[in-house]
Amino acid sequence: MRGALAAAALLGALTLTGALASADEDAIRLRDGNARDLTAARCAICHSVDYIQGNAPVLDRAGWQKEIQKMRDRFGAPITDEEARQILDYLAGSYAGKP
Amino acid sequence: MPSRRDLLLATAGGVLLGGPARRLLAANAGSDADELGTLPGKKPLIRHSWRPPNYETPLADLVPAFTPNDAFFVRYHLSVIPQIDVDTWRLKVGGSGAKNPLVLTLRDLKHDFKRVTLAAVNQCSGNRRGLFAPRVPGVQWGNGAMGNAEWSGVRLRDVLGRAGVAASAVEVVFNGADVPVLPATPDFLKSIPVERALDENTLIAFEMNGHPLPHWNGAPARLVVPGWTGTYWVKHLTEIRLDTAPFDGFWVKGAYRIPTGAFPGVRFKTQETPETTPITEILVNSLITSHVSGAQVKHGAKAELAGKAWDGGSGIAAVEISTDGRQSWQAAQLGRDLGRFAWREFRYRLDTSKPGALVVAVRARSRDGATQPEKLTVNPGGYHDNIVQTVTLGVV
Numbered sequence: 353m354r355g356a357l358a359a360a361a362l363l364g365a366l367t368l369t370g371a372l373a374s375a376d377e378d379a380i381r382l383r384d385g386n387a388r389d390l391t392a393a394r395c396a397i398c399h400s401v402d403y404i405q406g407n408a409p410v411l412d413r414a415g416w417q418k419e420i421q422k423m424r425d426r427f428g429a430p431i432t433d434e435e436a437r438q439i440l441d442y443l444a445g446s447y448a449g450k451p
Numbered sequence: 452m453p454s455r456r457d458l459l460l461a462t463a464g465g466v467l468l469g470g471p472a473r474r475l476l477a478a479n480a481g482s483d484a485d486e487l488g489t490l491p492g493k494k495p496l497i498r499h500s501w502r503p504p505n506y507e508t509p510l511a512d513l514v515p516a517f518t519p520n521d522a523f524f525v526r527y528h529l530s531v532i533p534q535i536d537v538d539t540w541r542l543k544v545g546g547s548g549a550k551n552p553l554v555l556t557l558r559d560l561k562h563d564f565k566r567v568t569l570a571a572v573n574q575c576s577g578n579r580r581g582l583f584a585p586r587v588p589g590v591q592w593g594n595g596a597m598g599n600a601e602w603s604g605v606r607l608r609d610v611l612g613r614a615g616v617a618a619s620a621v622e623v624v625f626n627g628a629d630v631p632v633l634p635a636t637p638d639f640l641k642s643i644p645v646e647r648a649l650d651e652n653t654l655i656a657f658e659m660n661g662h663p664l665p666h667w668n669g670a671p672a673r674l675v676v677p678g679w680t681g682t683y684w685v686k687h688l689t690e691i692r693l694d695t696a697p698f699d700g701f702w703v704k705g706a707y708r709i710p711t712g713a714f715p716g717v718r719f720k721t722q723e724t725p726e727t728t729p730i731t732e733i734l735v736n737s738l739i740t741s742h743v744s745g746a747q748v749k750h751g752a753k754a755e756l757a758g759k760a761w762d763g764g765s766g767i768a769a770v771e772i773s774t775d776g777r778q779s780w781q782a783a784q785l786g787r788d789l790g791r792f793a794w795r796e797f798r799y800r801l802d803t804s805k806p807g808a809l810v811v812a813v814r815a816r817s818r819d820g821a822t823q824p825e826k827l828t829v830n831p832g833g834y835h836d837n838i839v840q841t842v843t844l845g846v847v
Contacts, residue, residue, distance in 0.1 A: 377501035398530055398632045400501035410586040419588060426701065428635020 377402070383446040387438035394431050394439065395423075404447055413444035490667055494521045499590045503527035503629075504667065508595035513759065514740045516789065516796060517570070517660050518598030525667040526575050526596065526681065528639050528702075529631045535687060537671045542655075546624070548645075548693030550615025557671050560655065563613075564605035567654060570793035571677035572599045572761045573684055576707055576730050580833035587833035594738055599759070599794045602675045604656035608649045611693065616645070620693040621721050623648035624700075625674055628687035637701035641683050642694070643676060644719055652677045652764075652792065655688065677792035678732050678764030680834075682707045697721040703729060706832075713828055714835050715821060716763060732763030735823055736837040737770060737797070737815040747845045748809070754801040756783075760815035761794035768820075770797040773812040777825075777839075780814070791818075801844075809844040 377400040382388050395401050411419060420436050420443075423429040431439065488498030488506065496506035504525050512522035537557050545552030555563075574597035581591030590596075611623065622642040630638055647653060654675040657664060664670040669686030676683040682702075698704075708727040716732035723729075741757040748754040760767045766788070771780035786796030801809065814823045823839045 380501070398636065399503060402498075402500050406499055406591050407588050410588045410591070415588060426637070426705065427631075428633050430633070 380405070385442045385446040387442040388446070390435060391439045391442045394429060394435065398423075398427065398429065404443065408447040409449035411443075412448050413440070416440055416443040416448065490525060492521060492665055493525070493667060494519075496522065496524070497593070497595060499592065503530045503532070505590050506667075507592055508598055510595065510740060510743065513595060513598070513738065514757075516786075517600055520600075520660055520662055520665050520668070523573075523598045523600065523659070523665070523668055524575065524596050526590075527629060527686075529629045529636070531632060532629045532687075534666065535628055535671055540671050540689075542672065542688055543690045544610060544614040544692075545690075546620075546692035546694050548617040548620030548695045549611075550617055551613070553614055555610070557657065560605055560610075560657065560672065564609045566603060567606055568601055568603040569652060569654070569675075569677060570599065570601045570790040571652075571675060572597060572733065572792065572794050573675075573681050574733050574761075576680040576682050576834045577832070579836035582836055583827065583829070583833045585829065587829075587831060589833050596681075599761070599789070600659045601661065602654055602656040603658035603661070604654040604672065604675065606651060607653045607655055607674070607691075608651065610655060610691070611648060614691075614693065616649070616693060617695065619695040620645045621696065622694045622698050624690075624692040624694050624698050625683075625685040625688060626690040626692075627669070627673075627685045628689050637705075639685070639702055640698070640700045641685050642698035642700070642703050642722070643679070643683055644721060645693070647676065647679070647717075678762075680707075680730055680733055682730065707834075709830050709832065709834055713830060730832070730834050733761065734835050734837040735762035735767075735815050735817040735821045736760070737813050737823065737840060739811070739813055739840060739842055742811075742842055742844055744842045745845070746842075747847050748801065748803050750806045750846050751803055754803050756799045756801055756811060756813075758797055758813065759794040760797055762815070762817040762819075762821065764792050765817045765819035765821075766791035767795040767815055768818045769816045770795075770799075771814050771816070772799045773814075774802065774809060776810065777812050783813075803846050806846050809846050810841060811844060812839050812841045814839045 380402050382392055382401055392401055417440055420440055424431050487495040489495050490504055499505040504527055506525040508522050508524045542555045577589055578592050578596035580589050581593050623645055624640055624642040626640045655672050656675045657672045672688045673686045674684050703722055707730050709730050711728045719729040719731055737760040739758040760770045770783040772783050773780045783797040783799040816822045823837050825839055827838050
């Protein structure tokens with residue numbers, strides 16, 4: 353999967369800091385959609401993307417917006433405004449449940 | 452659309468139940484996307500996330516009096532978790548409130564201080580978050596972000612005593628070896644009030660159930676704060692700091708907080724605001740481990756309900772069972788007292804004389820008089836779900 357590859361490439365660069373993705377987490381398949389690869393790449397810098405699947409039943413669009421904001425503001429996720437918009441559209445489109 | 456848990460419920464029990472099936476089944480299944488996964492040195496556990504690793508103990512492994520090390524739940528916030536070489540590991544003890552800062556090896560810890568062993572429940576603050584209605588974000592834990600173990604180590608107060616506690620010390624701050632991927636992400640540090648740090652039951656533990664701590668549970672040494680939720684039980688300890696001002700870190704100031712005044716439990720006053728306050732003590736609670744909703748029991752045959760009850764350290768006074776819609780309650784038989792911070796086993800002979808649905812409710816009462824509430828106090832973090840548990844069995 354391209355998303356996983358992109359995330360793996362990014363993580364490859366980050367292994368210098370000691371971060372290591374589990375090879376097995378590459379088995380996680382995110383649903384198709386615009387910005388899927390971007391979403392996977394940005395989120396997987398710090399955590400496996402099963403966090404997305406796990407929270408899908410809980411978050412609607414507003415909830416995802418808060419989560420993305422939290423990741424940027426509190427956890428320092430390197431996501432631009434434009435990327436945040438694309439990621440929100442993807443998550444709200446493919447992973448929004450009813451809270 | 453039925454959730455995975457609803458479907459599991461229907462197939463597992465052969466009986467499709469109405470009502471809040473998600474809550475009912477969560478005893479043996481986690482959030483919707485979960486499956487079993489195996490970390491090195493662990494048996495298959497309910498995986499909530501690969502990285503950082505978050506794994507929940509299945510119900511079957513909550514049956515023994517002490518939760519096996521290889522089944523004990525795993526909870527991390529940060530993804531970089533080094534394997535620690537015990538020979539080069541050092542524990543720094545210092546801070547502005549320490550008169551004689553020191554550095555200890557594992558050998559120092561084991562040989563220079565009195566060894567203490569106690570049994571205590573370690574329960575994640577977010578245990579049962581996945582059962583919340585309305586649901587809240589975060590790791591969607593079922594009932595298994597907890598376990599009971601015998602912890603061996605040394606008293607934190609003995610170590611702090613050697614470092615010399617200044618009268619001006621207000622909090623003790625703990626750091627572990629796990630670090631974030633990005634420098635911008637707050638490192639996981641926690642603080643506790645100096646009084647709690649000096650409590651005789653607060654330990655620096657290096658053994659769990661008679662064996663060295665498993666890597667995923669904090670090797671080579673972790674903090675044990677009996678009665679307080681797991682967030683304070685910092686793993687892979689590297690530094691302990693006596694601070695003369697309230698700690699200003701994200702994981703105390705910005706996370707693991709509950710609405711001020713909404714719950715019972717000791718107050719962490721130096722970190723309290725009019726709006727929110729840190730979660731502290733575990734609330735009185737219970738869990739049925741013998742049956743899940745949908746299970747069938749044989750008409751007229753012997754059937755025993757069993758489970759665990761625990762609280763934040765006063766101990767369990769009674770566990771009561773209702774099988775008539777909570778109109779009347781009968782005392783369950785309590786098992787051996789393993790200590791006031793441990794859970795207490797309970798047993799109750801079920802009446803299987805009438806075929807049909809058997810709705811069983813369980814509530815525990817602690818020695819300080821607290822009982823489990825009927826209604827959930829909704830809070831943004833999804834903490835402190837200790838409401839009365841109900842299972843619906845089929846007598847057939």
